[in-house]
Amino acid sequence: MALLDDLRALLGADHVLTEAADVAPYLSDWTGAFVGTAAAVLRPADTAQVAAAVGACAAAGVAVVPQGGNTGLAGGGVPDASGEQVVLVLDRLRRVRSVDPVADTITVEAGVVLATVQEQAAAVGRLFPLSLGSEGSCTVGGNVSTNAGGTAVLRYGMMRDLVLGLEVVLPDGRVWDGLRPLRKDNTGYDLKQLFIGAEGTLGIVTAAVLRMLPDTPRRATALLALPSVDAAVALLPLLREHGGGELSTWELVDRQALELVTANLPEARDPFGEPHPCYGLVEYAGSADHVASRLEEALTDGVERGLVVDAVVAGSPSQRAELWALREGVSEAQKVEGATLKHDVTLPITDLAGYVAEVGPRVLDALPGARLVVYGHIGDGNLHYNVSAPVGDDDALRAAAPALTRIVYDAVAARGGSISAEHGLGALKRDAAASYKSDVEVELMRTVKRALDPRGLMNPGKVLPD
Known part of the structure; x- marks a missing residue:
């Protein structure tokens, strides 16, 4: 295949993988539900190499499937079964280009792991608030491309709320440099929003300027035993009232989920003496010690209103981690079962x-x-x-x-909801999403796709039906 020789010349032979054992880790998603084949797996080192590789594939008419940390749950980064597509993995783009605590921005490449962004922000006394169960392995490019959510959306919003600028390799190999750290830019269409949540179907995100926020070193965390989901919903305004802007997390875990975690994950235990229908994990975060008293007042109010049956308040960082593990371990426990x-x-x-x-x-x-x-x-x-x-x-x-x-x-x-909140559509929900959208909405999406990727070579078969 002449294209593979060209790609080896561009990227180096060691970074154009074709042997079955070498490509296997890149051909299925985290769930194992989606498995494909590929002509090659490409591992470019920087934006210039991504652009060169995409340009070569475009010239040859070969489709490109971008992949980040491969922690997705909807098959969005998996090639099809044809063996004709190439997977382009961004795990070598791991530079932190700049950290600016004055402007509260951090500029990182797409292969930087989310936990690294959090650590870099913390090193200058700031917070990057996106937090996911997979934060030790998921990458910024994937977070941007799926518009990741996580456990702090209540306070800080989705990934699109944390992105100020992007660098993107377009389907023809050109590079759009939109790495602007501006809070205000009223010069026309907000192009970066086209690529956030697009799952690599319109271009490949190679770097991002992200917002940092004031750090919240004081945390007050509790797991609540609740009588019902109704009670969990009714508690939200009460928790906001007592916590003000310091309420960062309000999570639900039903009884079945908790039982799976305690049965399958080492050291996980039910902190209550008897079972309850469901549980809520609440966390206040701020810069002062009063977060603990605010949480205590909220719990007292919840008990008096019959919304809280029992509560366990974390008294140390290790106890906080134990409570969070009961929430974050659900997906892993299900996989074991x-x-x-x-x-x-x-x-x-x-x-x-x-x-x-x-x-x-x-x-x-x-x-x-x-x-x-x-x-x-x-x-x-x-x-x-x-x-x-x-x-x-x-x-x-x-x-x-x-x-x-x-x-x-x-x-x-x-009920006017959405069938995909934060995992993206990928291949899993592609057809279903189109069936629940209006014809006008689907056609608008197709128009954008045709405009940016007229030959359909960028992550085909994802987000929109063929």
């Missing part, structure tokens, strides 16, 4: 309890014995509505999956 059908939906917050009450019985009618694992971000209306297989019967879940997903998504659509 066997087959899981994952849904990442968002709803108007006031509809969350009604949604859970409606959908659960319908799912169990369709698949008796299924285990409903419901957890997520009450503060921004995002539920991970997952279904684990009946014990020992993964095949039953796989057979019922289309019907179960339709139940989950139809109820979301009926």
Whole structure:
């Protein structure tokens, strides 16, 4: 293949992988549900090499599948089964280009791991607030391209709220340098927003200017035992009232989710003496010690109103980590248990309890014995509505999956919600998303795609149906 010889000349032979054992780690996603093949895996060292590689592929008419830390859950970074696409991995673009504590900005390349951004910000007394369970391995390019959310959206917003500028390699190999650290720029279309959440279908993000914020070294954290999802929703305004702008996290974990974590993850334990229908993880974060007293006042108020049954307050950083592990370990625990059908939906917050009450019985009618694992971000209306297989019967879940997903998504659509909150569409939700959008909305998206990638060579088969 002449293209491979050209790519070896551009990137170096060691960074154009073609042997089966070398390419295998890049051909499936974290869930294992999506597996493809590729003509090669490319590992460019910098933006210039990304541009050269993309340009060569464009000239040869070969499609490019960008990949970051490969922690996605929707198949967005996996090639198809044709063996004709190339995977372009950004893990060598790991430079922190600048840290500016005066302007509160940090400029990093796409392969920089999220935890590294957090550490760099902390080193200058600042905070980069995006926080995910995969923050030790997910990368900035993937975070931008999927518009990642995480546990602090309630206070700080999604990834698009934290991006000031981007550098992007376009489908023809040209580079758009939009790395401007400006808070105000009213000179026309906000082009960076086209690429945030586009999952590499319009171009490849190679670097980003990100916002830093004032640090919040004081944390007050508690796990609450709750009587219902209704109570979790009702607590949100109360927690805001007591915490003001210092409420950063309000997470939901149902009983089934907690049981999976304590059964499958070492050292995880239920901190309460008896089971409860669901649990809430709350955290206030600020710069002064009063966050602890504000949390105590909020819990007292919640108990008096019958919204909180019991609470465990973290008394040390290690206890805080133990409470967070009960929330962040759910996905890993489900994977240990066997087959899981994952849904990442968002709803108007006031509809969350009604949604859970409606959908659960319908799912169990369709698949008796299924285990409903419901957890997520009450503060921004995002539920991970997952279904684990009946014990020992993964095949039953796989057979019922289309019907179960339709139940989950139809109820979301009926309430004006979204079938993808923070995981992106990838290949998993591509067709379903189009079916729930209006014809006008789908055609607008296609128009943008045709304008920037007229030959359909940039991550084809993702986000939009062919």
